[in-house]
Amino acid sequence: MNIVARVEEIYHILHAMPEVGFSEHRTAAYLAGELAKAGYAVQTGIGGSTGVTGTLDSGVPGPVVGLRADMDALLHTVDGVEKCVHSCGHDAHSAMVLTAAEALAAAPPAKGKLKIVFQPAEEKLDGALSMIDAGAVDDLDILAGIHLRPIQEASLGQATPALYHGSSYIALADVKGVTAHGARPHLGVNAIDAAAAVVGAVNAIRLNPVEAWSIKTTKLQAGGATLNAIPDRAEMAFDLRAQNNATMDGLLAKLPPLVEHAAAAVGATASVTIKGGVPAAEYNQGMVAIAREAIVAVLGDQGLLAPIVTPGGEDFHYFVKKNPKLKPAYIGLGCDLTPGLHHPDMKFNLAALPKGVEILCEFVRRAVAGA
Template identity: 55%
Template sequence: MDILQEIEMRKEEIFNLYHTLHAMPEVGFQEIQTSQFLAEKLEGAGIVTETKINGTTGVIGVLRGQKSGPVVCLRADMDALAFKIDGKDVNIHACGHDANSTMVLMAALVWAKRRIKRGTLKILFQPAEEALGGAEAMLKSGILADVEEMFGIHLRPIQEGKLGQATPALCHGSSYIMWAEIKGLPAHGARPHLGINAIDAAAAVVNAVNAIRLNPTVPFSVKTTKLLANNGANNIIPDRAEMVFDLRAQTNEAMEELQKRVQRAVENGAAALGASSRISVLGGVPGASYDQGLIDLTSKAIQKVLGETMDPVITPGGEDFHYYSTKGQIKTAYIGLGADLAPGLHHPEMKFNLEALIHGAKILAAIVEERLN
């Protein structure tokens, strides 16, 4: 029996794993039951497992082959989302990380049973993708220092792919938040010439930011999302403004350029009115940066399972997975899996066709077969 047939035979088990994980939704860095359940399953299959990675809920399992070969990692995120429904706080797996964990777990279980021939397979269950911070915590622990190749997987909303479809390159954009402070000079409303109005300066900054132009072949956007100024009396020329900008770009190169331009707009916009400024990056996620070799390999695995593969899918959402390639220097590919998922990710009533779990587990198992068998 080949590995794909074996997964087909274990269909009910896959559905049960999913239902169990679905019934224990926990938010980022609090995936206590989830990580315990996943660790028990790995250990039960004879996989050497380490928990509490870097003091978090992260879990990693390791399978080693007899012969030398690459160190390959399958990564899933574990966290659910917090909602307030009818006045009650509830956690829901509305992004399908329970599905991602199920697929990666199943691929690990089938390979634990038949053993990989060469190299090393690491199975990573990462906490806190939604709140971000999970991928960075895993990298900082050092447990991924030897990993050369990493594969991620995520269900897609129906607009990006139907059941039976998958792409080997789900291209998330990069998104960052920048913060700026504008300092003017206070004065009486009757004597504006003696002050520097921070709101006037901020308005010049807003205009300068809105006039930023980048190469139009790469999607990007930037906008002011916060402007706070003067919480004092109504007849004071305000001397301070605080601004926040939301930056999006499809490539990391474009994001780098965009950040420089926003900085220039803030500094020069404020300076045009005689105000001073400072600006910093509050946080964000890098965009997808995939390895073509791994995309080709993943594409082959998708073809084997589903008959054909989709082109790369560009999605405006972000993913902390891309820390592994941009900060960890690991080669990556990321599967976007069609699942007839509706109404959408992050919707509290999100539903998908469970058959997708079988497709995903098979694709991941086929990748391992190609690299480590």
């Protein structure tokens, strides 16, 4: 198989049919069909949605080694028109993983099982959870993912064996006061006073400054058409970031009582809802070492970058959070990507794709051999 031509062919097919999270019907059908042609036992419609897995069993006991790609694209408004664009490169990830799956099926590892995982809705941050909750990935021992990197992090011919994504969460607060006439504020409880107390309290949170973390109020909506009445309701939102899971756990534990008490200080009540988020990266150093070897085997020593710390989030990290025995690895691939991920004009050099395929195949072969 000519992987250079094949990965580009698949990429162009996927690039031409971008679909948003949980709507990747054509993408999933295409990937499932190609996996079946390559000899994989395919499962589709996972979690009642678009998730796909393909399993290739050597028939010899050994590890279940997985490759995972995300399938979804993003909505952008370009010249006033909303359109779907593969601006995060998930078409490239699926193309690399499918090509690697085909190459590995042509020369399969001597033991264990290969498991290919195409997940929906990474951008919605709950696509991985939909696969986990459906029990579709319970059998994995090792799982590798790959993501294109912007040129500021890596160039064509370079890759990192570990992308340290941060944890990010969104929390909402519903603040309730008591309305009253503007002339009689003492008969009411002003929800804006309560919200202001909450903003101050949130900004006074203290966590270990050695760790990277932040919390910001990102929404404060209160008051309405009646400007001479005391508002009885405020809606708030907070963006929480932390570079490790223990710090995020601390932040998530502090926030609800702090919001409730700050509101109570002015006589209001408040309730906090954690809307959702993703855990930070936690890698198995043995797998990072194998990813490093795979990169050097394909790109040479000069292509190997140090681990990269990025504040961005990735729902890949739910796979290990929900299955602590899983050994994960996540490779960042340089491809001269400009102007940036999530930009509707995102472009990259397609010459990176076959390199990504080779790195994934090297990773699988080494992981199986070492298990």
